Amino acid sequence: MLEARLDPASLLKRTVDAIKDLVTDCNFDCNDSGIALQAMDSSHVALVSMLLTAGTFSPYRCDRNIPLGVNLTSLTKVLRAAENEDVLTLKAEDAPASLNLTFESQSRDRVSEYDLNLIDIDQDQMAIPETEYSATITMPSSEFRRICTDLSAISEAVSIEATKDGIKFSSNGDLGTGSVNLRAHTDAEKPERNVGIDLTDTVSLTFALKYLIHFCKATALSPTVKICLAAEVPLLVEYGMEDNSYLRFYLAPKIGDDD
Helix, strand or coil: CEEEEECCCHHHHHHHHHHCCCCCEEEEEEECCEEEEEEECCCCCEEEEEEEEHHHCCCEEECCCEEEEEEHHHHHHHHCCCCCCCEEEEEECCCCCEEEEEEECCCCCCEEEEEEECCCCCCCCCCCCCCCCCEEEEEEHHHHHHHHHHHCCCCCEEEEEEECCEEEEEEEECCEEEEEEECCECCCCCHHHCEEEEECCCEEEEEEHHHHHHHHHHHHHCCEEEEEECCCCCEEEEEECHHHCEEEEEECCCCCCCC
């Protein structure tokens, strides 16, 4: 069986909220290492990969591999019943028909319990190949969200160019052009503002902004975001969490006028 206690519940609430507009139905694959999710959006342009390691929960028990087929819209509705600071406990049997969710207030004076019906999802686990990226950028996640939101007013696409001089986000649309340039820098007093650039080769790719704006819904999960680029391979946007947990998004680059 599965039993996983998460304190606070906001971690799962924010994770599900960040992916529910990209993916409707998916399997949460539970094993002794933690709870993982991997799914593509309906257009097969973006891929979501999530891992909540066993160390994220306390306690955590999963006796055997258990797939939990979940409709994320339904899960979101149930999670709204939890306050952000509640303690969340997930429970499921070995061949579950439902997922049990219990929300307990920090003062332990309120306990809510729900059983969410599961669905059968025939979904193969995709192998994500190891990739040598030409550029890896680490920057404040709030800054990345701001750039994507601001440039979306100009165009539906953004070009991301990484060079030895820094990283440039630029858009060219009917309204005009816009760009934001960032240089690597370190702020000893406010390290959350640091921008790091690890570059082995210059790279420039164009992506659909509507997907990047979806990815930015994960901003609340981490103060920093990692952006990895390489020619002719999907962009990787990673939000790292405690205990080596993460939420990753992969996005295919635009080619010509394709979406």
